[in-house]
Amino acid sequence: MAQQSTLRRGNLPAELTSFIGRHAELAALAALLTGPRLVTVTGPGGVGKTRLALRAAATAAEDAYLVEIGELQDPLLLGHAVLEALGLTDGTARPPLEVLVEQLDGRRLLLVLDGCEHLVAACAELAGTLLRALPGLRVLATSREALRIGGEHLLPVVPLPVTAPPGTLPAAVRLFCDRAAAVLPGFEPRGERQRAEVGTLCRRLDGIPLALELAAGRLRSLSVGQIALRLDDRFELLTDGDRGALPRHRTLRTAIGWSHELCTMQERLLWARLSVFAGSFDLEAAEHICAGDGIEADEVVDLLRELVAKSVLLREEYAGAVRYRLLDTLRDYGAGWLRGSGAEYGLRRRHRDWYLGLASWGEVEWFGPRQAETAERTALAHSNLRAALEFCLGEPGEEQVALLLAGTLWYFWVGCGHLGEGRHWLERALALDRAPTAARAKALWVTGYTATLQGDRARAEPLLQECRSQALATGDDRALAYALHRLGCSALIGDEPARAAELFEQALRHYETAGELNSNVLMAMFELGLAQLFQGRVTEGEEYMARVREICEEHGEQWAYAYGLYARAYSQWLVGEARQARAFARESVRLHYGFRDLVGLVLGLELLALLEADRGELVEARVLQGAAHRIWQAVGVPLFGSADFNAPHHECARRARAGLSEQEFRAAFERGARLELAQAVHRALDRAAELPTERDDDGDGESDCVLLDRVSGLGRHQA
Structure with a gap:
């Protein structure tokens, strides 16, 4: 399953080798971490700064989170990398630093910024801003040079002692x-x-x-x-x-x-070629990118083993699969040889092509039973996808590939909680090349989609209209379908359900003409059904929901299926079927939580709050509303600022205010607003599961347990 969007209790990696020496430095660093709030471990490459910092962080009082700065090239992505390391998801258009300040307010934690030297100015700005705003935060940095900001305490690290008192080993x-x-x-x-x-x-x-x-x-x-x-x-x-x-x-x-x-000639050659990777990589990527001109593909695995044995490569295991990584110092050395060989450009193109292929295959597999695996595989490739995008945006003649790669990753930006970073790459790519190509059309609708989800309709509408105009001018029916679809989304959150329904219907006709069937098409059906529900046309809305469910079950699709479950829950609430509404909403929240999709998750949470009010659990309803409010801060404008989407929220608040004192009303909301995401989700799911198991309110002979099993069946079958 995809990474879960919750503030985890630390993300420090396990130690793979024994920790030797450094007792004095470790004690000094531990003491510093109880006093000054910014400590920078300095020293030359290879001296052991990272290992010392991680050992000290592991024993610190606060929860510790590692951010690997060495994998980044663009200083503008630093904030996004910190959010990712913390397991935080933000879908707004706000600067990442602002989001970090808001989401970390009141928390006590230790942030380890590892390898700051090549982005020292950006790291200094980030550390300074966060430390000024967050009194519970400490920062431990490693760098070959100081950050040079107020309050910084330095711990220089020198090599290990080579002499010792008689009778002891240095x-x-x-x-x-x-x-x-x-x-x-x-x-x-x-x-x-x-x-x-x-x-x-x-x-x-x-x-x-x-x-x-x-x-x-x-x-x-x-x-x-x-x-x-x-x-x-x-x-x-x-x-x-x-x-x-x-x-x-x-x-x-x-x-x-x-x-x-x-090293043998082949080992040296592979070392140089491996320097194109950022972060970790697997055997298949190394074979594809690094084989040829002196290295056969079937020789790569043995050469990797030799480089691991020589301590050139690190071997890691993740979910039962082996991955490899070059230390920054050794990557830099290999990169120097690669540049000197004159083969760097060709290798980086092959690297780019491999990760474009990975993204393209991920887009295909997103519509099917392997969505969770696709999300995980793309997350593991995240650093290398960034490197591929940087290459495309920095090399003349690669602009169209940049548009294609950034657009193809829509499923990762939208479905896996990376809206802000996705829009960063898309906007950069769109600014470089205005030729009316299919790649630009795709980047236009994807950027418009991300901006819509962020609540930035002022930016989204012009982008989508440009995509529509280009599609009409070039006869691109597929791009026209996507433009109309996303314009419909903008109309839907703008409280124009009739116009939205018309746009969705047009989009679905063009999707059919273009032979398009994927998660986006299913989302258009779901959104059309929702537009019908907002107009009071429950029967028509249910017809689209049934179609979405049918296609999802046929193809094993879960992401759009989760949105369909939310719409079915809303529909069932409208007709007074609270028990079924609760089952559908609960499963929608569970699936969205797994995909790290906060938009879908918080919609379901709002509906579960209303269903708690239906049961007379008014305090719990306000607790869930408070939790939802906190999540909306990481999504954008609460319920998109839409009257239609806000209807369940306002009805829930009305009932709670009528049945609670003002003090109870506010206290419950504030209690919910203090819940972390994982706590809020687990609370909502646990409460929703507390259903009578024998009662059959609607007389259909189906118990609540059977209903929940049926609703959950697709997710469990495909897990």
């Missing part, structure tokens, strides 16, 4: 031996000579952890003495005689360069 030696044992099982220095060689090697490498790990990776083919000797021979060669470089920088360059030199 931390650098213990680290080397630990990593060596992972490469050469049973490794342990024996005898004075071998212990002296290990000590010499660790001193030669200045105790830099990354250099020690790289050297340990050579032990399968060389002895400790051979490693030390060859490092001596290569020191000047591999630093290009740069005597002006800091000694520790030269040492690390030597260690990386020598590790690179001792």
Whole structure:
């Protein structure tokens, strides 16, 4: 299932190797984290800043969240990355910093900004803004340079000690031996000579952890003495005689360069090619992008294994699948070789093509039983999709591909809670190329769609009208269908249900002419049904709901199905069938929560609040309304500012005000507004499940449990 939209209790990764040394630094950092609210761990690349920060964060009093800054290129995406790391979803058009300040108000947490040096100004602005606005926040940053803002306390990290009192082993030696044992099982220095060689090697490498790990990776083919000797021979060669470089920088360059030199030609070639990836990647991506011109596709898996053994690559497991990652320092080194080879542009195009293919396949699979897997796969590729978009937007001649990629990812931007970031990429792409192509038409309607969901109709309408005009001028019936459809959405939230219904009907005719059938078409049917319900035409609305349900069940579609369930719940409430309305609304909330779609989720929550009022549970109804109000702040204007969408909310509030004292009315709402998303959803679902199991109010012979099972069947069958 897709990631859930809730403020998780920390997201720090599990440690994959033992933590050695750094007791003094760890104690100092722990002490700092109880006092100053901004601490920056500084030091050269490879010295262990990240590992120290993560170990300290794991023992901090506050919940800790890691934001990997090294994967970002665009400083404008920094706020979006923080929201994503925190598990927060925001669908508004507001700046991410404003959203963060609002959603984190009153919370106590530790934010770990890792690898700030290449975006130091943006990180400094973000940290300063958040710290001024949020007294319960602490920031722990790692960077090769300070952020240089008020209140910052620095903890410089130096390499591990290479000497120790008699009878004890220096931390650098213990680290080397630990990593060596992972490469050469049973490794342990024996005898004075071998212990002296290990000590010499660790001193030669200045105790830099990354250099020690790289050297340990050579032990399968060389002895400790051979490693030390060859490092001596290569020191000047591999630093290009740069005597002006800091000694520790030269040492690390030597260690990386020598590790690179001792790789086979194919391993070096793959290392360079892997530098095009941002974040993690899987075997299939590496085979497609990096094979050819000296590397066969079936050789990639063995080469990856060798690079892992040499500590060049990190191997990670996620949901039972293996993924790989290059450390930033090693990626930079590989990228230098790739640039020098003259092959960088071609490799980045192949990288772009692979992730365009991933997005295109995701768009296809979004209409089917694998929506949850598609959401997860796209989320894992998020960093690389960003890199592909940056490439398209930065290279002349790639503008149309940028439009296509940004538009194709509509399902991720809309269905998985990334409206703000999606609009960022779409607006940038639209500004670069105004040629009336199919790619631009798609980007226009997708941007208009995201703006509509954000409540920004002033921006949405011109974009959708441009898409409509272009489609008419070029004879693009598919683009015309999408433009009319999304104009209908704008009319629907603008309290023009009759005009909306007319636009949806036109869109459905053009969809049929174009042979289009997907989740968007189902949403047009759902929205047409809702427009009919808003006009009091319950029978007509139910007909469209039945059609949506039929197609969803045929294809295993769940996202549009969840919206259809909301409309059915609303319809059942209109005709007085509260029990069925509650079952449909509950399942709609459950599915939307899994997809991280706050728009659909909060609509269902509002309806469940009204159904609580129907049962006479007025306090609980106001609690749920308070929870919904908090969620709307992350979506946009509550209930789109629409009188039609607001009708259940106002009816619920009217009943609650009539049956509660003013103090009870306000206190219940405020209690709900303090609930985090996960708490609100679980409360709503648990309350909705508290139904009599034997009663059959409508006389159809179907118990509440049977009804709930039937409604939930599709989601469970396809999970």
